[in-house]
Amino acid sequence: MEKPQKLLVLINSLGMYDWSLAAKFFLNTQVFAGAVGNGGSERHQNFLNQTRNMEVGSNICNNQMSHGSNTKAIRTVAHFDASTKEFILNSPDFEAAKFWVGNMGKTATHAVVYAQLYTSDGQCHGLHSFVVQIRDPKTLLPMPGVMVGDIGKKLGQNGIDNGFAMFYNVRIPQENLLNSTGDISPSGKYTSRYKDPKQRLGASLGTLSSGRVSIIGMTVVNLKLVVSIAIRFSATRRQFGPTEKEEIPVLEYQLQQWRLIPYLAAAYALDYFSKSFFMNLIELQIGILMKDRSPRQAELGKEIHALSCAGKPLASWTAQHGAQECREACGGHGFLAINRLGDIRNDNDPNCTYEGDNNVLLQQTSNYLLGLFHSIREDNIPCESPLGSTHFLNDFKTILSHKFTARTARECLDCTVPLAAYKWLVCYLLRESNQKLQQERQKATNDFDARNNSQVYYCRSLALAFIEHTILQRYYDYTHDTSTPASLQPVLRKLCTLYGLWSLSKHMAVLYQGGYFTGELPGKIIQDAVLELCAELKDDAVSLVDAIAPPDFILNSPIAKADGELYKNLWSAVLQGEKVLERPSWWAEFCTKKPLIAKL
Template identity: 35%
Template sequence: MGVHAFIVPIRDMKTHQPLPGVEIHDCGHKVGLNGVDNGALRFRSVRIPRDNLLNRFGDVSRDGKYTSSLPTVNKRFAATLGELVGGRVGLAYSSVGVLKIAATIAIRYSLLRQQFGPPNQPEVSILDYQSQQHKLMPMLASTYAFHFAAANLVEKYSEMKKTHDDVLIADVHALSAGLKSYITSYTAKSLSTCREACGGHGYAAVNRFGSLRNDHDIFQTFEGDNTVLLQQVAGDLLKQYKAKFKGGAFTATWNYLKESMNSYLSQPNPVTARWEGEDHLRNPKFQLDAFRYRTSRLLQSVVVRLQKHSKNLGDFGAWNRCLNHLLTLAESHIESVILAKFIDAVQSCPDPSSQAALKLVCDLYALDRIRDDIGTYRNVDYVAPNKAKAINKLTDYLSFQVRNIAKELVDAFDLPAHVTRAPIAMQSEAYSQYTQIVGFE
């Protein structure tokens, strides 16, 4: 009848030894997160009372008759595993917290650490170097973007638990899978970038990059492997795409695709493809249109490829042949959702000064992502060569501008000292004391 959940006693209440038929094994020491005591269970002919069935999705009467409100094994399976959604929401939000800590440590160190400079002048902060800005400022912008996206996900999840609305359940299921995968993968890479940005001091255990990296690394795997979760997102996008052509409607998070698909199916405008003014490039409509155009293009093209390959390879073979394409589609879609939430947050910010700072950070996030994938936009003539060059130049300039408020931006995370803990992330006096004693007893 499918996967069901039961309450199963595993130890004797007095002796704490495993009950008959129950085997318990420890999974051993792990790379990190050893505070989580993972173990393995095996059951051999263990009988439990009928009342131990958690019967929300299926029940058994006293005379052995099975009933369920869900009509198929697949629906019961999805409902039972649906509780994993809460874990994915928590992981996405927690991963943002780890990224905030790492970015705070790396940026504060980069502001305090001075190295070289013009002849006969004081040495300059290493964050004044363009290469350091290139490493850390887009990462800081991403941290803010992820903060708003994850906070919105938590709100949606809370509303879902209150209302049990079917559309919201489907929306949160796909969105939690995508954000958990995207954010945790980004944070894992960023932890290494932050470590390298802090040089030798970043390698000192006391400055925490090693422990943060080891403890966070499993985020990419548990509550669903990231590659598998992105396939769930891609599968949901394909389902929504098919529903559209059967007269259905896109639900919740995917609504933007209807308009974007129409835009994609028409040819790119050769005039706007050449616009390179700062006002245009920093216009949220241009940024969001670019993100969504890419997603629509990837969705349309992967549908064509899947249909083509399925004739010879079958559905499974076609999916595997297009797997990298599908993963890129899912990531593109999640980036579109993240940017949309960031733009909403900027526009709803009540304080003009804070809004201006957030707008700057949001523009950097958007243009840095477009720059990273500029080849895609160039290949379809969505961005002309002069515009690509202007995007690259403006992204570097925005990184420089964000550097000027980097201290205030990380201070706004409001992380207590006992959370940050790394000496190189403390104020100048603590940092100075640390550098004087490090390596000496």
């Protein structure tokens, strides 16, 4: 397990410096290599060796211009020519062009291309993946029949050359089919260990889950960066004070604490979840490589899929909102590009879309939970998830009978309070979502419409509450584990409780609606507890940031250097700007021509 952990550290460290650099490395060495390693066999080892030695540049081609998440609708086709033992790839029209492919615009030489496989008898066997050479590694010129290019400038991460590709009678060897889900025999007959086409499709796309798990880590890194900048700035920026002669750091203000410190707590909780979840993924991948066909392996795959489909949205949205809050909390200096908050915000933004639109992905998680709910209620089958994320659902009825019992803010400072509330919240939303779905099924003409009309206020909220509970439970267990240094446990437990209460406060309406909260007291004391925890953590905030912030060279923000010399560093950076003291090249024209307003 040591090697995967080192790899995670390497990618996240590169990302702290420049996510475009980290993403290019990750797409080549992990996404492409993972798709080939998990989807192929021994005959594809040469591609893995070339990737490992950085002899080729690569990625995967899944999305089309006209279809993103709807993989079933991919129209790129691969016809098997039995006479030459080759597949012939074709893009039927420009809407079928592979689009948004990272590394494809300028540098990719090979790609894993998803296409509909047709045997020589004209029968379609569904979506499969193929290794296709895109460019000549020595010249970077396109291979015959391949049209490839760059899609243009984006809102962020422009160091990644996202591109498009189309195929016109491109011939590839039969052996380039990644054959873990299906293969072609020497006689040209299609064979597969999956009888159900749906299972075959799921297995073919299963390798894509690693991208969502990795994005969780990417967004946590972004959250660490913006929180580090904003809290260091707030600890050194002085404005106003009790007297005219005394100015105090803005971090001393309750409003600034309330804006920033919950995001610091979120960074810690999400960081632990990201790292532990990554190791869960490694466990799954080891099982795949060892050809583990056990029921536990199957359930582990389903659980990781469900958690990644909610974890990616929650983490990317938290980083997105945190980046904006941190930018505003640094005032005008936060708007200066040299202080980097804008670049981090923009580079994080696509994480809300890559590997699946956040809102669409959440449906995968709610579908998983609704399936478990049916098993519990109808078939009396207990939840036995390998990672334990759904075990509490076995006490569904008992949990729903609970009520909020805390009477003071001090009682809420124990993390068991938000944990208990979250268990009730997930059970309540699961019951309500199931009822809503059944009602819609009675009205709708098909299951598609029923599920579509059960998302807002129901299934979407269910998925978010479930992943928030999972993250909180994991971090709670970590902060109470004997392996966690006793000297660190008090402050880490405060962070845990703050993250739980802060996240829970966004569900106040549902907690009152379902009857878990009654009267005005619960809402008030939770708000008071959040503020109290922010105040208690304020003096530790800089030390907590120092523990997660990279060196100044990597953080690369003048207002957030570890020495605390805010204005000295900012002034120095401004003066070192390009041509900052020079008059503009168009000075003569500006000085000699009369302004347009004067003519008017």
